[in-house]
Amino acid sequence: MSLLKHWSNQPSVNVEAVPSSALASDFGSTPNRLFRPSLIGQCANQGCRSGWLHLFRKRSTPVFQGGWTCSPECTEARVQWALGRERRAPAHEIHPHRIPLGLLMLEQGWITRRQLHDALQAQRAAGSGRLGDWLVRQRATDEATVTRALGLQWSCPVLANEAYDPVALTSVVPRLFLDAFGALPLRIAAGKLLYLGFEQCLDPVLAFAVGSMTGLRVESGIVCSSQFRPALDRLLGEKFPEAQLAEAVSEVPAAHLLARSIERFQPMNSKMVRMHNFMWLRMWRSREADSVPSSDSVVDVLCSIGAL
Ligand SMILES: [Zn+2]
Known part of the structure; x- marks a missing residue:
């Protein structure tokens, strides 16, 4: 059973798959929000062709990676650009040569x-x-x-799960990634430093993605097995942000799918990072894109990409 099929059976997880043949023109439009920054703002898509026409667009959202886009086409272009950048980023892969x-x-x-x-x-x-x-x-x-x-x-510290509060950690890493990649957020110190535990081997890709998404500095370490599993089970029993799962065969349909999610949700802010062969898109309901938001203030989209 594939990872996504397994997770599609889990409660509170929606699965949506978009065929690679889907066209950009089937984007829906959403009603206006509180105000119209388009009157004073500029479309973040560098290739935007709407020119002065964007002044008439009645929308203040969506905001993706800190930039407002004037149309579904511009949103997709920005997502496509961000996806390409993530692909070109240096890999933070696990170093294979370690002393047995x-x-x-x-x-x-x-x-x-x-x-x-x-x-x-x-x-x-x-x-x-x-x-x-x-x-x-x-x-x-x-x-x-x-x-x-x-x-x-692993040249890393051994971490203990003292003062472990799983409720405060549910929005740090999506449930799917915790379960699939075996990570355990342990605590956040001074609102800046996240201690991330692993049972047997570190996952630098996951740690880097979590750091990029949350803006927290991540300290990875080993947690002893007898503490790791019970703590992870406690965390997995908590309420996580809503997660939508999807699969795409390559970058272009993935960009289309992710842009469509953004257009539907119309986030006040959104961010995307790569996590192994997944793209993790997080969309905030409010303008304040908190590092560790409450579980109902964000929605995650986790898109596996075959060709990544
Ligand atoms: Zn535009």
């Missing part, structure tokens, strides 16, 4: 060669399970030491 956990623990003197050999054999015989779990199961070491070793392996 067992070897690292051996070098530290935390396990013996015999213990490592036995754990590797048990892992091989079972055909599953993580080496750290086998070492604990065979009483070669304890969970705290394995977690410490993972922190060394």
Whole structure:
């Protein structure tokens, strides 16, 4: 079952798919809002052709990446441009070369060669399970030491879930990404620093995307397994912002789909970042685009793109 199909069965998640053949001309228009910045503002689409005609457009929204667009066509052009920029951005991929956990623990003197050999054999015989779990199961070491070793392996801190308040963290990362990529927002310090926990390995792509979307500085770290899963389950049980899921075969239909969502919602602000093969669009109902908004003040659109 694909990720999106799995999530389409979840409550409070809407799935919308747009065929790649859909045309830009089927955009709907929405009524005017509070005022008309178009009288004083300029369309953010650099290729806008409406000229002085935009003065007659009765709309103050949508606002995408901080810029107002005068028409659905201009919105789509801006989204297309932003999508291309995200594709060209340097990848924050996981570095593949790390010292194997067992070897690292051996070098530290935390396990013996015999213990490592036995754990590797048990892992091989079972055909599953993580080496750290086998070492604990065979009483070669304890969970705290394995977690410490993972922190060394990733050159990151070990994070604890003290004073954990899941209600305050539901809008930091969409539920789909938490579940699919195994991240755990732990706390926000001084409204600026987000501690983001991982169980086995860090995900720099996810951390970068969350930092870009929220404007928070993200400190990634390892959380021990016995704390990670219960804390994540608690968080997943909370109310998250509404999420709309979609699939597109390539960049052009994705831009069309995302622009259509923006035109329908008419956000006072919206932002888009790339998260692995997803584009994550967040739309705010109010002009104040809070880093950590309340769950009912934003709507997320998560669009998987086949060719990303
Ligand atoms: Zn325009």
